[in-house]
């Protein structure tokens with residue numbers, strides 16, 4: 003099979019190690035890849051290797067997180083100066099928290115606009131994974147679109163990695179539109195998840211293509227723990243809540259387009275819809291996980307729009323070997339469109355994301371452990387929570403043998419403010435805080451979401467704070483005493 | 497002059513005290529009015545009066561803040577059970593902080609959608625100020641549109657207050673479109689500040705009109721302190737920054753549509769544009785203050801779109817006596833359109849808002865004094881900061897004779913997260929934190945924005961925290977020690 007339909011590229015074909023030499027010390031690199039899907043599998047790892055032997059510090063911009071051989075190896079070998087807008091890798095995370103790598107944790111929907119408007123990041127080289135090349139020399143992406151269109155547009159040079167492990171049946175699932183810079187920005191005329199507004203390829207300037215390499219390495223598979231007692235309980239609470247919304251006429255049986263975050267909790271929640279009463283569901287999301295394909299198979303889901311497909315090895319086999327079955331039900335878009343404020347607000351997306359902790363007034367921390375250590379990043383959770391119709395945040399009520407309560411007096415870092423959160427849910431239950439004042443929220447959250455082991459302790463804090471007065475009662479000297487206690491004594495229990 | 501062109505309303509004309517009787521204990525009232533402009537001037541004050549003698553607790557929803565005779569009197573007389581989505585009144589503020597009134601502090605762009613989707617607030621009566629009534633019985637609003645369209649749509653009964661102090665030349669400046677509920681939400685096809693998409697009146701069901709009253713009371717005038725040394729310095733830093741953006745080709749001389757928040761700082765900043773190099777400016781904002789008319793008079797401003805006109809007594813005379821001069825340069829829209837995520841992101845609005853305090857990592861508190869006491873509310877600042885092209889936050893570096901530093905280790909309440917803030921500015925200088933990691937931001941903010949009196953103290957905190965490691969270094973035990981010190985010793989100086 004011939005994946006390059008543009009003959010002028012044929013003499014650009016190179017070995018990955020040679021192409022990797024295009025990347026120089028201090029370069030800013032824009033690389034394809036979104037939650038591991040569709041990232042650079044040979045060139046960037048070769049760059050990481052080089053950093054073992056030479057002075058090489060680069061800035062890496064991506065769609066979202068990259069695979070193990072990229073984010074982890076780049077970090078381990080000291081090749082990263084700066085990284086943005088998202089990561090989810092244990093090795094890189096460590097380097098970030100040790101101040102070895104600068105990390106810019108950004109809303110995934112906003113990176114492309116920032117690159118169009120400011121030149122802080124002049125992109126030297128874009129590395130983009132491709133399924134194939136069209137006869138005009140344009141790129142057909144693989145399992146993600148991410149920020150590749152803007153990287154290709156802004157870069158001085160482009161390296162294309164043609165990945166032959168993905169079937170050609172993926173051709174056609176992408177919908178790419180390059181948005182003009184303000185004040186010329188056009189309407190993003192998506193009226194439903196399945197609206198197409200662009201082309202199935204990334205238009206690039208063929209003159210900029212400096213190297214083409216081939217790879218046979220599949221995407222780093224997602225590893226997701228199966229739903230357990232807690233995540234199943236969370237999922238059930240959400241389903242019950244949504245069923246009530248339907249019963250009371252606020253939503254229809256097909257709800258509104260769903261978005262689900264990353265991780266085991268979000269995946270378990272979405273899986274729960276398989277055995278629900280809802281039907282003809284749609285998704286307008288950023289990452290499609292295993293649960294999306296379960297929902298297709300169960301006939302519950304009509305259509306899914308996202309920026310990437312990130313699935314486990316097992317699911318991958320099933321999906322890519324039978325891709326015809328799913329092809330007409332999917333669109334992959336650039337992430338400034340999958341996560342666009344305009345489209346999310348118009349469609350009224352129901353955003354379901356995961357928290358590290360939340361507080362009694364409804365503020366959510368999705369990124370920092372103990373207020374200081376970066377976990378992954380905000381990802382697209384803010385794009386959906388801020389502009390969607392309903393913003394749901396979930397996490398376990400308690401973990402680490404009861405040493406951690408995920409509901410605290412005040413979150414140690416705020417990613418989603420009280421103004422942007424509608425529904426909070428744990429294995430214990432759900433709190434619908436829409437239209438409630440802070441003190442009303444506190445009572446409901448403590449009652450419905452907190453583990454019994456921590457209820458009294460939290461109520462005590464609230465009542466003491468309440469006596470001091472104020473719209474949002476707090477005892478400033480004690481707000482983080484739970485986190486301090488955990489650090490000192492290994493538990494939040496007092 | 498006959499302001500009622502729909503004769504069926506003539507027998508609905510009543511005295512305000514009679515109309516006020518339509519409002520009963522436990523009612524939810526939706527009232528026109530946005531930052532004091534266009535609120536109910538006779539009926540709601542009569543309701544407040546009644547509360548002195550009878551059991552009367554109501555929930556009041558508005559566009560934004562109301563005038564003195566409404567918000568203050570309702571609060572003083574104990575007539576308020578709940579208030580949303582914004583207020584800016586000293587008496588009401590006190591009641592909120594004493595837990596006498598429940599307050600829901602909400603993004604101004606989101607109330608209408610919430611009301612369309614959930615029935616937590618079933619609206620019993622809408623009270624809407626009108627300039628006139630069309631021959632179909634529709635309402636032509638006065639100096640604000642706010643949430644009046646959704647209140648009129650959702651209410652069981654409507655009371656119209658015809659205010660004859662506003663000249664009829666205001667007819668035509670409104671542009672009202674009622675947005676359909678998701679999944680039927682249409683494109684909001686505004687491509688420039690001056691695009692019209694609706695009608696110059698609020699379409700209502702005439703059957704619902706229960707009373708019509710007349711009033712001759714003007715809007716409660718804005719009281720704004722003149723620019724002083726500090727606010728002028730802030731304004732100059734912003735102008736210099738924007739000039740550099742133009743020089744370096746990132747913006748043109750007409751910039752992008754401007755939004756400016758409320759208060760003396762925001763007003764002073766906007767005034768600063770009068771003597772700037774920019775030209776053909778436009779505004780896509782929510783409130784037009786005195787500075788907007790200064791800019792029109794100086795020929796700098798081509799067009800302004802907002803949801804209300806809130807000006808001082810002096811300015812009011814000048815503007816309303818010569819309204820023809822401004823008429824073609826203004827549009828007033830419903831606040832879910834003036835503050836729409838879709839339009840703000842498409843136009844690339846430059847949002848300039850004021851902070852109570854911000855921290856070394858770029859998080860902003862716009863609402864809570866000392867983390868607990870409500871000042872005004874988030875207003876529309878989040879609608880613009882989150883979705884615009886550039887999000888600027890300003891405040892003095894220091895105040896109360898140097899006892900308060902407005903830059904602190906950690907904000908005591910977060911309204912705008914690090915992810916949503918681009919530019920921070922005080923009288924000392926400006927920090928452009930776009931694309932910077934937290935530790936980079938901290939250095940720049942301390943260097944550029946902090947008052948010399950507090951620089952060392954803040955640097956000390958940062959350096960001690962830095963040693964503990966973490967992406968966002970903090971000493972959890974000391975984050976709010978500055979606020980505690982202020983409470984105990986009357987100063988943040990240690």
Ligand SMILES: CC(C)(COP(=O)(O)OP(=O)(O)OC[C@H]1O[C@@H](n2cnc3c(N)ncnc32)[C@H](O)[C@@H]1OP(=O)(O)O)[C@@H](O)C(=O)NCCC(=O)NCCS
Pocket residue numbers: 066262263264265266267268288289355356357358359368369371372377378379380381382383401406407408
């Ligand atoms: C919040 C988030 C980390 C939760 O992920 P998850 O897989 O559902 O949840 P887990 O319970 O397995 O938590 C992940 C880890 O964080 C740790 N953690 C979670 N909450 C914690 C807390 N309050 N204190 C300390 N550690 C905590 C867990 O112990 C676990 O660590 P481990 O892997 O060492 O055991 C994840 O959803 C996320 O990164 N969200 C932000 C980004 C986002 O929402 N993106 C949307 C789409 S891109």
Ligand SMILES: CC(C)(COP(=O)(O)OP(=O)(O)OC[C@H]1O[C@@H](n2cnc3c(N)ncnc32)[C@H](O)[C@@H]1OP(=O)(O)O)[C@@H](O)C(=O)NCCC(=O)NCCS
Pocket residue numbers: 560756757758759760761762782849850851852853862863865866871872873874875876877895900901902
């Ligand atoms: C933040 C905000 C209160 C500043 O208003 P301003 O008029 O520019 O600023 P001022 O410096 O006069 O501050 C107002 C008051 O807050 C007090 N204040 C401000 N910062 C404070 C701090 N860090 N600690 C204690 N008090 C503080 C001031 O002392 C002043 O109180 P006073 O009136 O009793 O003297 C105002 O902009 C606001 O409410 N913003 C949020 C809403 C918004 O942005 N809306 C956008 C459009 S609706």
